[in-house]
Amino acid sequence: MQDVKRSLLAPAGDQPVRARGPDVHLVPLHAAIASVRDAGFSAAQVRPSDLAFLQYTGGTTGVSKGACLTHRNVLVSALQMQSWLRLNLEIQNFELVTPPLYHIFPLGMALMALVSGGHNRLVMNPRDIKALCAELRRAPFDVLIGVNTMFNGMVNMPELSSVDFSRCGMVIGAGASIQAAVARKWEAVGGPPITEPYGLTETSPSATLNPPGCNGTIGVPVPSTDVLIVEDAGDPVVQGTPGELLIKGPQVFAGYWKREEETRKAFTSDGWFRTGDVVTMDAQGLMTIVDRKKDMVLVSGFNVYPNEIEGVVALHPDVLECACVGVPDERSGDAPHLFVVRRSPGLQEDQIESHCRKLLAPYKVPRHITLLEALPKSTVGKILRKELRAPAMMA
Numbered sequence: 001m002q003d004v005k006r007s008l009l010a011p012a013g014d015q016p017v018r019a020r021g022p023d024v025h026l027v028p029l030h031a032a033i034a035s036v037r038d039a040g041f042s043a044a045q046v047r048p049s050d051l052a053f054l055q056y057t058g059g060t061t062g063v064s065k066g067a068c069l070t071h072r073n074v075l076v077s078a079l080q081m082q083s084w085l086r087l088n089l090e091i092q093n094f095e096l097v098t099p100p101l102y103h104i105f106p107l108g109m110a111l112m113a114l115v116s117g118g119h120n121r122l123v124m125n126p127r128d129i130k131a132l133c134a135e136l137r138r139a140p141f142d143v144l145i146g147v148n149t150m151f152n153g154m155v156n157m158p159e160l161s162s163v164d165f166s167r168c169g170m171v172i173g174a175g176a177s178i179q180a181a182v183a184r185k186w187e188a189v190g191g192p193p194i195t196e197p198y199g200l201t202e203t204s205p206s207a208t209l210n211p212p213g214c215n216g217t218i219g220v221p222v223p224s225t226d227v228l229i230v231e232d233a234g235d236p237v238v239q240g241t242p243g244e245l246l247i248k249g250p251q252v253f254a255g256y257w258k259r260e261e262e263t264r265k266a267f268t269s270d271g272w273f274r275t276g277d278v279v280t281m282d283a284q285g286l287m288t289i290v291d292r293k294k295d296m297v298l299v300s301g302f303n304v305y306p307n308e309i310e311g312v313v314a315l316h317p318d319v320l321e322c323a324c325v326g327v328p329d330e331r332s333g334d335a336p337h338l339f340v341v342r343r344s345p346g347l348q349e350d351q352i353e354s355h356c357r358k359l360l361a362p363y364k365v366p367r368h369i370t371l372l373e374a375l376p377k378s379t380v381g382k383i384l385r386k387e388l389r390a391p392a393m394m395a
Contacts, residue, residue, distance in 0.1 A: 048072035054257055055104055057201045058175075058378055062294070062386060066257030067201045077204035077251040078112040080222040084209045085112070085143075089169045094142040095119045097135065099126040099150075103380045104205040105174040105197075106145055126150050127381050133159035140167040147175040148182055149381040151194065152321060155185040156343075168192050170212060174199070175382050177289050177307060178215045181314040198289065200275060202266070204251040207275075208287060217286040218279070225249035228272060229281055242290045242303075245279045246272035278305070295385060297326030297334045299363045306385070309336055309366060312359045313352065318344035321375050323383045324366065335367035339388055341375055 027035075053069040096113045098106040098120060110120045121141065123132055133154065136144070146154075151173065154160050173183075173194040183194050193213030199205030208227070210219035221227050229243040230236055237243035252273045255263035266274055278290040291305035298304070306324035313322040320343040329335035340352060349369040356365045376387040 046071055048075075049254075051254075053107075055107070055201050056102075058103070058380075058382055065259055065262060068254040068257055069204050070254055073204040073251050073253060074108070074111065076224070076249075077108050077199075077206040078115050080206040080224070080251065081108060081112045081209075082116055083223055085116070085170070088212045089142060093117060093119065095121060095140070095167075096143045096145070097121045097123060097141045098145045099123050099147075099380050103175065104201040105172075105199060106380075108199070108205045109143075109145055109172075127153075127377065127379070129153040129157055130159065133157055133163065136163045140164050142167055143170045143172065144168060145172045145174060147381045148173060148178050149176075149321065149377060149383065151178070151186050151191070152182045153381075155182070155189050155191075156320075160189055160191070163190075165190065165192055170195055172197060173215060174205075175380060179311050179314045180216060181311070183215050198287075202253045202273060202275075203247060203249070204253065206251050207247055207249075217282075217288045219287065220285050221247075222249075222251075225251070227287070229279060229287075234268065240280055240282065242278050242280050244293055245275045245277050245287070247275060248272055295325070297324075297336055299329075299334055299336070300332040302363050304334075304336055304364050306336065309338065309356070309360065309364060312356060313338060313340065315359070316347075316352065316355050318342060318347040319352070321383075323375050323385060323388055325385050325388045327368065327389070329367060332363075332367075336364065337368040337370070337388075338366035339370050339372050339375060341372055347371075 048071050050071055051068055052071045052074045054066045055069050056064045056066050058064065094113070094116070096109060096118050098110055100122070101107040101110055112118075113120050121135065123135055126132055126146065127150075129150070132150070137159065169192075171192045171194050173196050178194050178196050187193055194215045195210050195212050196215035196218060197209045198218035199207040206222045207225065208218045208221050210217060226248045228236060228246040230246060231243050246268065248271060256266070268274065276293050278293050278296065279287045280290060281287045289307065291307040295306050296303055297306065304326075306326070309324045310322050313319055313324075319340055321341040322338060324336050324338045326334040327337045338352070340347075349371065352369055353365065376384040378384060
């Protein structure tokens with residue numbers, strides 16, 4: 001055992017590697033495992049219903065909660081994603097470039113890669129766009145995972161033009177809806193089309209998946225998963241009508257850690273998980289995210305969704321990033337408040353308003369527009385709307 005403890009694991013193939021010190025030698029992984037095979041270790045007794053991860057939600061709109069993910073949840077989710085990738089990629093020995101694993105989708109994909117024999121390349125800080133581009137340029141890869149703000153930042157970097165995408169069979173946009181303007185810019189600078197899935201911390205994360213290169217919708221449910229779109233009263237909506245997405249499946253979490261009331265609110269009486277996301281479904285069964293239910297703005301009795309406003313504003317060539325929240329208004333009850341990071345320093349609030357009036361119904365045009373140097377974001381780059389609602393931001 002002493003020799004094994006002082007050894008380093010060698011690469012696959014048993015190829016000789018020069019030792020890294022007089023008292024250190026390299027051994028293959030299988031040899032290290034064989035040397036402790038008779039050491040008397042006993043396997044842990046794990047049931048499918050046992051807790052595997054206490055994964056905290058992103059907290060982009062409210063307080064972060066610990067989602068209890070069981071071994072069954074995590075394993076099923078990995079198999080669901082694996083079945084999807086098998087339709088589109090040769091998944092033996094593929095290389096996956098992923099953001100940090102404290103976000104559920106990179107974690108789930110990394111576990112799926114391990115199950116499939118893939119190779120994970122971890123990006124420690126996806127908000128450092130230069131470092132991210134350097135990692136992509138270091139060696140070819142097969143799958144890239146990112147969020148909308150990451151792709152938007154990369155299209156402005158000259159280093160992106162020297163990234164080798166020749167082996168890349170899948171670029172996955174997760175965590176938030178991919179804006180149409182960002183998807184177009186990404187492809188215009190040579191990036192492969194972004195494929196948009198959908199999932200949550202509470203679904204470990206598998207929920208819905210798209211055909212390769214498809215974005216703008218979130219696709220259809222993953223295997224062994226049922227979905228239902230309902231109105232506020234809980235009744236199913238007419239096809240094409242927005243409603244809250246409910247999910248049932250073996251990947252749905254067991255509840256929130258020490259938050260019994262929150263857990264109770266998260267499920268219907270007959271066991272459907274309430275996602276809190278408003279979606280529509282077309283005749284083909286493809287679903288489209290409208291917005292988070294709690295982010296909807298009620299303007300004079302009309303439903304206004306910030307995602308729609310943000311998508312329109314992002315089309316302006318002088319806008320780098322934007323985000324919209326609802327604020328109290330004496331005349332209309334609520335009003336949209338837009339925050340913009342400019343690409344061009346000459347862009348003014350009245351020009352943004354004029355752009356919105358051309359493409360939005362009058363009641364959807366932002367009542368307030370604030371120019372910022374940067375938007376508040378999580379560590380993986382998701383925009384934190386809850387911070388934009390703070391009184392200091394509204395001043």
